[in-house]
Amino acid sequence: MKRSEINKAIVTSGQFFKKNCWVLPPNPKWDVTDFGTGDFKRYGLILINLAEEAEYCEKLMYAAKGQTTPAHTHKKKKKEDIICRTGELIIELWSQSPAEGEAGTAFQMKVNGQFKTIQSGSKLKLQAGERITIEPGIWHAFYPGSDECIIGEVSTANDDLNDNFLPTPTLAVMPKLMRTRYR
Secondary structure: OOHHHHHHHHHHHHHHHHHOOOOOOOOOOEEEEOOOOOOOOOOOEEEEEEEEOOOEEEEEEEEEOOOOEEEEEOOOOOOEEEEEEEOEEEEEEEOOOHHHOOOOOEEEEEEOOEEEEEEOOEEEEEEOOOEEEEOOOOEEEEEEOOOEEEEEEEEEOOOOOOOOEOOOOOOOOOOHHHEOOOO
16 A cells, blocks of 8 residues: 555544544554555555553454455454444354355354354344454454444454464455554
8 A cells, every 4th residue: 555545544534533523542553454455445444553451452443335354263362342333334254264165054152242143154234332242263354334434342462463364365464564653
């Protein structure tokens, strides 16, 4: 991505945060990624790390319609709540790598704090305020169902370099070149 694209993405998301009354921390660290695809409009996400502690972290994310966070999983220890904060968020879920198939296999997930049976390969729509708890090993992809979406994440700490697994090895969850600070 060119620096001008990164700056534009930060300004656009910042305006949406402000419009929806999200006050960001002083000097936020913005992570802008195209997941190594070179196609930010199709595979793009903007993240702001609100808390980065040894035991847990909290992130605020922004995506526009058409931008997908590709299917991935965390195999070691990351347990995360993904929360739709504004708009509508669609999450696709699989019990194992989507590249391996197994669509239709049932498994249990917490949705809004209650266990629910999910069919592998299915899509779950979250409205503002709704959340899903994703355990290690569950594959997930997400994208806005609305024009724009603010997404929250509260999770155990993650090792971004060693615990993000994608079915397509050429994708990189957070390429170092895509990580930038903007003030």
